[in-house]
Amino acid sequence: MKNIVVLVSGGGTNLQALIDAEKRGEIKGGKITCVISSKPDVYALERAKRNGISTRVIPRKEYADVASYTKAVTDALVEEKADLVVYAGFMTILDEQVVKAFPYKMMNVHPALIPSFCGKGFYGLHVHEAVLESGVKLTGATVHFVTEVCDGGPIILQGAVPVMNGDTPEILQKRVMEQAEWKLLPKAVSLFCEDRITIRDGKAFVD
Numbered sequence: 089m090k091n092i093v094v095l096v097s098g099g100g101t102n103l104q105a106l107i108d109a110e111k112r113g114e115i116k117g118g119k120i121t122c123v124i125s126s127k128p129d130v131y132a133l134e135r136a137k138r139n140g141i142s143t144r145v146i147p148r149k150e151y152a153d154v155a156s157y158t159k160a161v162t163d164a165l166v167e168e169k170a171d172l173v174v175y176a177g178f179m180t181i182l183d184e185q186v187v188k189a190f191p192y193k194m195m196n197v198h199p200a201l202i203p204s205f206c207g208k209g210f211y212g213l214h215v216h217e218a219v220l221e222s223g224v225k226l227t228g229a230t231v232h233f234v235t236e237v238c239d240g241g242p243i244i245l246q247g248a249v250p251v252m253n254g255d256t257p258e259i260l261q262k263r264v265m266e267q268a269e270w271k272l273l274p275k276a277v278s279l280f281c282e283d284r285i286t287i288r289d290g291k292a293f294v295d
């Protein structure tokens with residue numbers, strides 16, 4: 089069984105999707121063993137506690153810079169013996185220390201079709217605001233490995249979601265979550281735990 093550690097910063101609906109999938113037996117070969125939050129008092133922590141999952145809070149505000157914060161998170165992940173680290177609405181940037189410690193062992197869910205609407209500043213509702221501003225008719229979600237490049241690691245799974253007339257960022261966010269994120273993230277996690285993802289020439293392939 090692989091130890092899955094989930095990093096969160098907010099409401100935790102993607103964490104909930106993982107918990108529900110695990111309960112249904114859909115995470116084959118893995119178990120969520122710890123949830124780490126960059127903020128205290130977020131609802132994601134409540135979701136973990138209700139489901140008997142151990143939690144840790146490593147507040148970003150208590151660290152002077154990215155390097156010292158990354159070290160604290162990396163140390164915690166090593167202590168937790170993480171086999172897979174999942175960024176599920178984790179809104180804090182970590183530097184290359186954690187990538188070196190967990191190469192191709194960290195994945196992130198991003199609420200758009202990478203390489204569009206991604207990178208620095210594109211997180212949460214801002215992504216959907218930018219999508220609506222641009223006028224594109226299709227958006228979606230991407231699950232990818234985390235590397236040093238923000239939102240630039242090998243793509244594991246993607247799903248497309250239509251943009252509709254009259255969408256607000258909130259309405260679009262909900263559709264992207266329901267139709268893409270909450271399905272793709274548990275699927276990608278299970279594929280990883282079943283050793284079905286390989287990296288060739290810097291790209292991820294599901295075998």
Ligand code: GAR
Pocket residue numbers: 097098099100101102103132176177178179197198199210211212215265269
């Ligand atoms: C999700 O839409 C996730 O894809 C996004 O934040 C939301 C968190 O919701 N993540 C990013 O934008 C990261 N770049 P949740 O806390 O309910 O899972």
